[in-house]
Amino acid sequence: MIRGFALLLFCQLMGEICARTLNMPVPGPVLGLAFLVAGLLGWNRFRPFNAAQLTASDLGRVADGVLGNLALFFVPAGVGVVQYLGLIGAHGLALAIALIGSTLLTLLVTVYLFIAVKRGLGMEDNAP
Amino acid sequence: MSPFRLWVYLSTTPLFWLTVTLLCWLVADDCARRSKRNPLVNPVLLAIVMVASLLYATGTDYQTYFNGAQFVHFILGPATVALGVPFYRNFGLVRRNVWPMLVALLGGSLTAIVSAVGIAMLMGVPQPVLVSIAPKSVTAGVAMAISQDLGGIPSLTAAMVMVTGVIGAVMVTPLFNALKIKDFAARGFAVGLASHGIGIARALNVSPVAAVFAGIAMGMNALVTALILPAVLKALIGGH
Numbered sequence: 130m131i132r133g134f135a136l137l138l139f140c141q142l143m144g145e146i147c148a149r150t151l152n153m154p155v156p157g158p159v160l161g162l163a164f165l166v167a168g169l170l171g172w173n174r175f176r177p178f179n180a181a182q183l184t185a186s187d188l189g190r191v192a193d194g195v196l197g198n199l200a201l202f203f204v205p206a207g208v209g210v211v212q213y214l215g216l217i218g219a220h221g222l223a224l225a226i227a228l229i230g231s232t233l234l235t236l237l238v239t240v241y242l243f244i245a246v247k248r249g250l251g252m253e254d255n256a257p
Numbered sequence: 258m259s260p261f262r263l264w265v266y267l268s269t270t271p272l273f274w275l276t277v278t279l280l281c282w283l284v285a286d287d288c289a290r291r292s293k294r295n296p297l298v299n300p301v302l303l304a305i306v307m308v309a310s311l312l313y314a315t316g317t318d319y320q321t322y323f324n325g326a327q328f329v330h331f332i333l334g335p336a337t338v339a340l341g342v343p344f345y346r347n348f349g350l351v352r353r354n355v356w357p358m359l360v361a362l363l364g365g366s367l368t369a370i371v372s373a374v375g376i377a378m379l380m381g382v383p384q385p386v387l388v389s390i391a392p393k394s395v396t397a398g399v400a401m402a403i404s405q406d407l408g409g410i411p412s413l414t415a416a417m418v419m420v421t422g423v424i425g426a427v428m429v430t431p432l433f434n435a436l437k438i439k440d441f442a443a444r445g446f447a448v449g450l451a452s453h454g455i456g457i458a459r460a461l462n463v464s465p466v467a468a469v470f471a472g473i474a475m476g477m478n479a480l481v482t483a484l485i486l487p488a489v490l491k492a493l494i495g496g497h
Contacts, residue, residue, distance in 0.1 A: 137335035138338075141335055141337075154399065155476065156396060158335075158338055159396075162340050165342070169341070169345040170345070180346060189342060195332065195335065196343070196461060198286075199454070199458040200301045200455070201282045202330065202333040202336055204278055204301060204308065205278065205323060205330040206397060207302075207305040208326070209319060209412075210305070210416040211312065211319065213412060213416040216416075220383075226376060226380065227377040227380065228373065228393065228420055231372040231376060231421075232421055232424045234368050235372065236429060236451045238364050239368070239451065242357075242360050243357045243358070243446055244357075246356055252354075252357075256441060257464030
């Protein structure tokens with residue numbers, strides 16, 4: 130377990146270092162994600178492993194465990210909203226309408242563009 | 258030690274609020290599971306309301322709470338990296354969907370900014386708040402940095418980001434089911450773009466394929482929004 134967690138932290142650390150030294154507008158953990166994928170692809174060439182081996186590995190178990198509870202990790206930041214209720218309050222209704230309306234439009238535009246391009250290219254839907 | 262002194266001691270230790278955060282989460286997640294993952298029973302929202310009520314009832318300030326809760330907050334970083342594992346598992350699927358993703362990314366990113374600022378502007382929201390709401394679909398760390406750069410209020414942006422996350426996570430399943438959208442790559446990509454990590458957490462409860470595409474959308478939207486937002490804002494509200 131420690132090995133898997135250390136690997137995740139190492140990728141994040143490399144991501145943070147790259148993002149900050151190169152002044153990139155991407156969060157360190159997202160770059161770390163890219164490094165992890167690149168690392169897995171490279172490792173698979175060097176010493177092939179299958180999906181079951183990945184799932185059973187230290188990394189696979191830690192990753193699946195953490196992702197199974199991803200929503201938990203948003204709770205502390207979410208509680209922080211409470212501090213700004215006063216600030217939000219003054220424009221509460223306008224902001225609520227803007228956020229709900231914009232989220233709805235964003236979901237619709239994104240999903241239909243994605244599907245339209247797929248149909249244009251003659252691709253099939255992806256099942257869950 | 259008297260009960261009062263014990264409370265004074267405990268209420269300021271990381272142990273107390275860390276335990277409270279985990280217990281509230283367990284209760285919230287159990288409610289979500291009992292509802293068979295009904296999208297309206299969002300575990301993040303439930304847990305936030307429970308913890309916030311306890312803070313209010315005990316008169317505890319956020320900084321004291323966060324001293325304990327930061328250990329949970331910290332795991333967000335490695336958890337984001339961990340999305341690389343399902344990404345790798347579905348690498349072939351991701352590669353086949355590059356063009357749909359790129360087009361949806363640009364269109365979705367632009368829509369997220371223009372619609373949020375546009376609606377708020379029509380309703381008479383003042384300029385610093387408009388800037389703060391503009392990056393609301395982007396993951397919190399990047400959104401706060403963008404807001405700061407452009408003269409917004411970073412902490413207000415963080416609040417807008419969290420609220421947007423919950424709105425999208427609650428809305429996505431009923432909306433796309435009603436519209437009979439059956440492509441889970443497209444559904445996941447949309448919720449990750451509109452509602453960042455909280456959208457991904459919802460997608461993980463629905464479909465592994467959706468979660469992979471939600472993760473990609475969150476990462477790519479952070480990049481694209483950071484690049485285009487200054488120009489789009491300038492066009493919308495005329496400089497800053």
